Amino acid sequence: MRTVKINKQDFITRVAANRDSHRSVFETAVGGYRARMIDLLERRLRDVRHGRAVDQYFRLPEPEDHTEDYDRVLMMARMSVDDVVELTSEDFAMFVMDQWDWKQSFTDTTAMYR
Numbered sequence: 001m002r003t004v005k006i007n008k009q010d011f012i013t014r015v016a017a018n019r020d021s022h023r024s025v026f027e028t029a030v031g032g033y034r035a036r037m038i039d040l041l042e043r044r045l046r047d048v049r050h051g052r053a054v055d056q057y058f059r060l061p062e063p064e065d066h067t068e069d070y071d072r073v074l075m076m077a078r079m080s081v082d083d084v085v086e087l088t089s090e091d092f093a094m095f096v097m098d099q100w101d102w103k104q105s106f107t108d109t110t111a112m113y114r
Contacts, residue, residue: 003088009083012077016097019070025110029063029098032113036060061109066102 003010037060047054072094077085102107 001089002094003086005084005086006096008077008080009082011087012074014073015070015095016076019067019074021057021098021107022070023075024066026063026065026067029110029113032038033060033063036113061112063109063113064102064106066100066106069100 037058040058040060044054087095094101
């Protein structure tokens with residue numbers, strides 16, 4: 001099957017739920033990222049004040065927010081005059097199944113800060 005036609009409102013509901021889930025995970029990860037960064041900065045500041053060698057590089061990957069990807073798709077669907085949305089299998093995987101090309105990287109990064 002190369003394409004599928006689905007009800008627009010069902011599509012919007014699913015993408016909106018995926019968006020909200022993504023945003024929640026991102027916000028939790030940002031909180032964890034900030035806490036870890038503050039801890040690293042405070043430790044390094046103590047080291048500088050005590051004359052110790054300081055690693056000047058930070059190796060904490062910053063969580064990426066892809067909310068705009070969802071928002072763009074939602075706006076397109078909401079503005080569509082059609083009641084049916086036709087999706088390719090790739091579009092279906094991203095928008096409905098939430099399997100984006102950036103998903104694994106996002107999952108790996110956010111898992112570090114939960």
